[in-house]
Amino acid sequence: MGFMTAQEYIESLRKLKTVVYLFGERVENFVDHPVIRPSINSVAMTYALAQNPEYQEIMTAVSNLTGERINRFCHIHQSTEDLINKVKMQRLLGEKTGACFQRCVGMDAFNAIYSTTFEIDQKYGTVYHQRFCDYMKYVQEKDLTIDGAMTDPKGDRGLSPSRQEDPDLYLHIVEKRQDGIVVTGAKAHQTGAVNSHEQLIMPTIAMREADKAYAVSFAVPSDAKGITMIYGRQSCDTRKLEEGGCMDCGNCKFGGQEALVAFDRVFVPWERVFLCEEYEFAGIMVERFAGYHRQSYGGCKTGVGDVLIGAAALAAEFNGVEKAAHIKDKLIEMMHLNETLYCCGIACSAEGKATESGNYQIDNLLANVCKQNVTRFPYEIARLAEDIAGGLMVTMPSEKDFNSPEVGALCRKYFKGSSKVDVMDRMKVLRLIENMTLGTAAVGYRTESLHGAGSPQAQRIMIGRQGGLDEKKKLARNIAGIMDI
Numbered sequence: 001m002g003f004m005t006a007q008e009y010i011e012s013l014r015k016l017k018t019v020v021y022l023f024g025e026r027v028e029n030f031v032d033h034p035v036i037r038p039s040i041n042s043v044a045m046t047y048a049l050a051q052n053p054e055y056q057e058i059m060t061a062v063s064n065l066t067g068e069r070i071n072r073f074c075h076i077h078q079s080t081e082d083l084i085n086k087v088k089m090q091r092l093l094g095e096k097t098g099a100c101f102q103r104c105v106g107m108d109a110f111n112a113i114y115s116t117t118f119e120i121d122q123k124y125g126t127v128y129h130q131r132f133c134d135y136m137k138y139v140q141e142k143d144l145t146i147d148g149a150m151t152d153p154k155g156d157r158g159l160s161p162s163r164q165e166d167p168d169l170y171l172h173i174v175e176k177r178q179d180g181i182v183v184t185g186a187k188a189h190q191t192g193a194v195n196s197h198e199q200l201i202m203p204t205i206a207m208r209e210a211d212k213a214y215a216v217s218f219a220v221p222s223d224a225k226g227i228t229m230i231y232g233r234q235s236c237d238t239r240k241l242e243e244g245g246c247m248d249c250g251n252c253k254f255g256g257q258e259a260l261v262a263f264d265r266v267f268v269p270w271e272r273v274f275l276c277e278e279y280e281f282a283g284i285m286v287e288r289f290a291g292y293h294r295q296s297y298g299g300c301k302t303g304v305g306d307v308l309i310g311a312a313a314l315a316a317e318f319n320g321v322e323k324a325a326h327i328k329d330k331l332i333e334m335m336h337l338n339e340t341l342y343c344c345g346i347a348c349s350a351e352g353k354a355t356e357s358g359n360y361q362i363d364n365l366l367a368n369v370c371k372q373n374v375t376r377f378p379y380e381i382a383r384l385a386e387d388i389a390g391g392l393m394v395t396m397p398s399e400k401d402f403n404s405p406e407v408g409a410l411c412r413k414y415f416k417g418s419s420k421v422d423v424m425d426r427m428k429v430l431r432l433i434e435n436m437t438l439g440t441a442a443v444g445y446r447t448e449s450l451h452g453a454g455s456p457q458a459q460r461i462m463i464g465r466q467g468g469l470d471e472k473k474k475l476a477r478n479i480a481g482i483m484d485i
């Protein structure tokens, strides 16, 4: 098959019997649920753009496994050019959706598991890599969306997985059988979980021998027996349930999604197991996935940033202040910050290197610098957008008031900005800024910028390890003429 259309993707989700809960109730038809559907539309865009000849180069690639042209979201990166195109693709998707489009977690998991399984096999003579390649062929041929799932609930952060009071706080193997393994536990904050055909699980931290039952990687269909998903709530999400509330949502078409994915004695056949107790490889898999996802943020967040900067510029125009020097300067600052993030995404890609397995890994130090900047700059960009938007962004009446026979005229009269602009357009752009800084999309643009792909401290640890401080001291000694002790 090779490529699904956006519509085929949406229809394919209907065939899944995924167990989803939202607002305390089981959702039988999650595809058409108004709170969930915008996040499905975002993933659907990854299919739609791949069909557009204008974006062929960015959105598609030739598989190293089959020689067929495939969606880049299913690709194993073969060069630094592939890594750069990945970032460009993510920026494009961010621009088209103004939200998290979710499919990158799978792509980043594919590439981390591809190289790690190769190295496990080298050491132990296992067959994980071949198995994983077979799995990838299946994913590529069917053009599936896969949820790369890493983050365990973690319980007491001061205790290792095996020392937790409740053993399920890290996902683990509870039984090894002739035909496969049985696992219990959970993955939390899983981006796009409900919208994915399958869940591709990885461990969440480096492990020691005592934790080996927790060193596990595997794939299962999202509707496998024993999996329950509980949908994460987002700020202002119930606006999507309001009739005719499109303007108040700010971005009614697209959104992101996170869920808690609980596993209760889920069976995984051996063909889908890619790491089983080789605990010393857990940390390597984690580090590689995190590196790729920190690169990813140099793409997606800049794309979403482009939309926010555009919205701020429009808001200024609609207020009639677009020529004010301080407004121009604020917009320049926003662009400067946004392009700095993009520079980091491109730089860690351009400096990527081949792994032993042949796929390409980003430069880890630069990817961590990229993500560290992402923990800061979107906050400043959002602050400047709110500054330009003005307080009306959070005090304006609802769409229903603007359309009310009693008070609609008052709203339209007193919230009019520039006489050249329809008052409703002015309100729409303010709602979009609200959506991206405080509403449903703020999950992806703000808090996810901070904690997604690892919280700031995780990057600082990596920068400390890889920044080459001893080398730098030697340089200073040399220049200053200080002898070695």
Ligand code: SF4
Pocket: 090, 099, 100, 101, 102, 103, 104, 105, 191, 293, 296, 297, 300, 301, 444, 448, 452
């Ligand atoms: Fe992709 Fe960005 Fe969403 Fe991660 S946060 S899945 S990189 S869009």
Ligand code: FE
Pocket: 191, 448, 452, 453
């Ligand atoms: Fe993310």
